[in-house]
Amino acid sequence: MVDRKEQFEALRNVINKHKDEKGALMPVMQEAQNIFGYLPQDVQIEIAEGLGITLSEVYGVATFYSQFALQPKGEHVISVCMGTACYVKGAQAVLDKLSESLGVAPGETTADGKFTLMATRCLGACGLAPVLTVGDDVHGRVIPDEIPSIIAKYES
Amino acid sequence: MSKMISLTIDGVKVQVEEGTTVLEAARKANIRIPTLCFLEEINEIGACRMCVVETGARTLQASCVLKATEGMDVKTNTRRVRHARKAVLELILSNHDQQCLSCARSQSCELQRLAKELEVFDSHTYKGERTDYKVDDFSPSIVRDNNKCINCRRCVSTCFKKQAVGVIGPVGRGFTTSIESPWKMHLSETACIGCGQCIAACPVGALREKDESPLVWKLLHDPKKHVVVQTAPAVRAALGEEFGMPIGTNVTGKMVAALRRLGFDQVFDTDFAADLTIMEEATELVSRIQNNGVLPMITSCSPGWINFCETFYPEFIPNLSTCKSPHEMLGAIIKSYYAEKTGIATGDIAVVSVMPCTAKKNEADRPQLAALGVPDVDAVITTRELAKMIKSNGVDFVSLPDEEYDSLLGDSTGAATIFGATGGVMEAALRTAYETITGKTLENLDFHAVRGLKGIKEADVQIGDLTLRIAVAHSTANAKILLDSIKSGEKSYHFIEIMGCEGGCVNGGGQPIVTDETRARVDHRTLRAKALYTADAGSVRRKSHENPGIQRLYKEYLGTPNSQKAHHLLHTHYEKHSKYRQSV
Structure with a gap:
């Protein structure tokens, strides 16, 4: 069983690493997807808050690119x-x-x-x-x- | 002065400053290029391709984002251009519900107008897939109907840039792209502040107010109900536009006459309550200053702003004046004082507010705005909804005689009238605060520093020994800048006025729609505000505390400002809201 607390800790590190860069959203989302396997709502909210942007922007990008998944993938x-x-x-x-x-x-x-x-x-x-x-x-x-x-x- | 550039548009020589777009240059030369996704200063993205022109380049260029260059030869109306525009329009129509007959925006719709101008005779040229969307009508303020949406993103840019809210955006890709809230939430589940600026930006009927006119008709036709109406300051400065009158025409008298024709039992003025607000708010300010209360105190008249504060800046809730907004105050007074004076049972009275605002609809639903155990206000209609009701009742508005408000709660001063423009509440409060604190007569009543459209206005006002530091912000994006500067310690003030919409209530989300092309010619915010300032300048009484009706109300009923009774009826409290109200 994966520890969600640890996953969020890892996500916060990723956000801190990228947050002052221009165009930080895409790399953060990609790494978030690597950590969680997909981009559920609480992960997207964490990204929005961490980067100081709106959830609309995060969700818009997540639904634009087919590589991003909103639902967990099967085995x-x-x-x-x-x-x-x-x-x-x-x-x-x-x-x-x-x-x-x-x-x-x-x-x-x-x-x-x-x-x-x-x-x-x-x-x-x-x-x-x-x-x-x-x-x-x-x-x-x-x-x-x-x-x-x-x-x-x-x-x- | 920047460099000037010469270009030719349709054979006409035009001189413009470097950096000007071809669209702006054409407008300067009175050459009309059709636009759809373009909204000056808000949405300039060249997406819809309606404004394409020929420049000699291989492809057609979108003139709204194309910068004019020296010697450019632009053709705006060639066969190729017309063909391209028409094809774009027909493609948009192929995924549009085309229900013009029942659309709130019929006759003020930019898409409908273009279809006619571009001679689209067959609106079903392209028979392809159509997306069926569920209408989102869960918000008490705003209805979103994507079946009419053309994906122009004017609402999205407005919500992001003007309001700093950003609860809608493009979702998906290609044909399935639609404007949605994240996770396809209902607007009511997001941090939407209900300001309705998205409605004002929408070129079509994809965004509209939640129509409460059926409820108002029901109340009017109920013989057991005593139906009282009140009208906000800004409504009178814009209602005439719905009947073809020039922007900035003050139609107070005709509006009152029209409301009587509709069958309202009493026609009262929210301006009366604006004066009442000043009495309470100025007293609250003085008390906060004298008793080391929380400062800066921030005005609470604008429910869009209140929603914004509760959601995005809850740390400023203690700074908000506890005063209810004027129409809620008047609702409470009608259901108490007026009910007692007339002997009509509170439960038999219905209060209808005519507002320039869509957020007032959601405000009226607040459980804490029910001083008598029933809502202070029973229904809120916008200026647009009132116009619709007047038209549907067969009233010839333009030829109506001028009539006066009913006297008991109909008196007002110039100070109340200017509530409708940014800076107006501040100016009205200063007039009363000055005389309350110093006991002297204020000679010059005009505080020009707080008037006008500058995003954030600041001034130091000398009141006796006190130098009062004040600021005025309008649009919640400007409020954000102002609040951040206070949070960082960079700025400090005693008193701040914030209005949710740019320009104040005259440009509220419930006001008559002003298309982009009209905005390019005139500033509707300035013209409507001018109507209010002119009325103020011509008023016999220009200070709220000089309103005889207000003096009578305190003498007969409330006692003094901020008395226990006044607190019970006229004051409220606020609650922190999460930005993310729903989890999926």
């Missing part, structure tokens, strides 16, 4: 490539099947905290289209029927 992050090659090879059907099997929409995490489903831009593995990644594992030429067996591999 396994499943990313379905929606790049052009994957898309024409049926990535949408793969994504729909995952969404149906996991019971979550893209961008969401399952209730048990096991999986986060993401739709991403081109992963650069067009030769294997359609491609998805689970954590660091790459699965190529995926068809919707394979989805249950892929999920099963990570479920235990």
Whole structure:
């Protein structure tokens, strides 16, 4: 179990390190995400207060960049490539099947905290289209029927 | 004097100072370039592309952010420019609800006007995805309807820069970008101070006041209710604009006549209560100075400012005058003194306040503003809502005769009238404080140092042996600067007036909308303030303590200023609020 007190201590150190710099917000947010895994409301408030800016600004940046997460990520992050090659090879059907099997929409995490489903831009593995990644594992030429067996591999 | 530059706009030679934008240069030459996201000094971001012009460069340029250069040849109305503007407008309309018939801003909407000017005959040229937003109407002051929002960010800049509040901002990216509070909270869950300056900045109907006119109609149509109305000083200086009268026309008499036509049983003047406020506040100030009380004392008439103080500067709560704002004082007096004098039961009386302000709506809901166990004020409508009610009642406002306020609580002095302009409360208080402290007659009643639009005004005023150090700030961003300078020890004062809105109540969030193009031609704040100062200068009585109605009220009912009875009816207290009221 992570100690939230220690995490906030680490966040305050990051804020103090950057607070007099111009453009401090982005590096602080990135490091905050490394510490907490995502940017919940109390973390964003800490950043706003620490840098003397409004929560609106922090939240605006957090929602602008897709790298920032507002919800905790699951144990396994499943990313379905929606790049052009994957898309024409049926990535949408793969994504729909995952969404149906996991019971979550893209961008969401399952209730048990096991999986986060993401739709991403081109992963650069067009030769294997359609491609998805689970954590660091790459699965190529995926068809919707394979989805249950892929999920099963990570479920235990 | 900076360097002058010559350029040509649509064949017209224009000379401007270096650093001037092409839009400003065009306006100087009376050439109209349409704008939408542009709001002078507040939002100059070149985002909407409505103001594009041809300059010979490869692409069209946004004239609101393009600096004029020597020899520039600008074309503002070519086929290419017109085509681009129209396409931009049609794209905006493709994600807009286009419910003009029922929109609060119909006929004062900048988008509607542009659609007509740019000859958009088919408002559904681009049939694409439309975003459906829930309307946020949880705040007692302000309603946000993103279905009408065009993402121009004029409200965002106003909230950040003018008010130093910053509770709305762009959220998301690309097509899904919308203006929201953080974590998509309701405005009522944020540190919003309810000032309504966002409404004044909005070019469309995405921001509007919480409409209480249905409640007022209900009260007026209830035969059991005795409905009393009061009007704030600044309303009379702006209401006429809603009926096509020039900015700065004083319409006191017609307004009173119109209120009678609407069916109000008594028409009283918040100016009376402004005089009452001065009696209480000047006495409180003198007492604080003589008894080593907390100084500086800060005025409490502006509920936007009070909300700001309670949320962002709670350490200054002991500095706030305990005086209720004038309309709340009058509400309490109507439900006590007036009720006793007329024999009408307090519970049968309804008090309606007509205010230039949206924060007054949220103020009226404060539980501590209920001296008689019922709210001092039952409904608050803005100047705009009153205009709407007058129009819907078929009253021909412009041709109405001038009528007088009802006498019991209708007397006022020039000192009360200037409450509507920044510095007015200070000036009125000084007139009374001077005579109270010295016992001498004040010869020159005009304190010019506290008038005008400078963000923070300071002066030393000699009152007998005392050199009174005073300051006046308007807009909460200026209040922030002033309070920070006191906190750091850099400045110290005895008495401070703070108004939440720039220019004071004449430019309140409930006043008639003034578009950016009108603002470029005239300063509506100065013109409206002038109407009040002119009324003051022409008044027979110009000092609050000389108001015969006020003298009668103390003699018959309250005793002396700051008496126990006065405290019970006319004073209040404040509470610290968290900036973050809700956690997700």
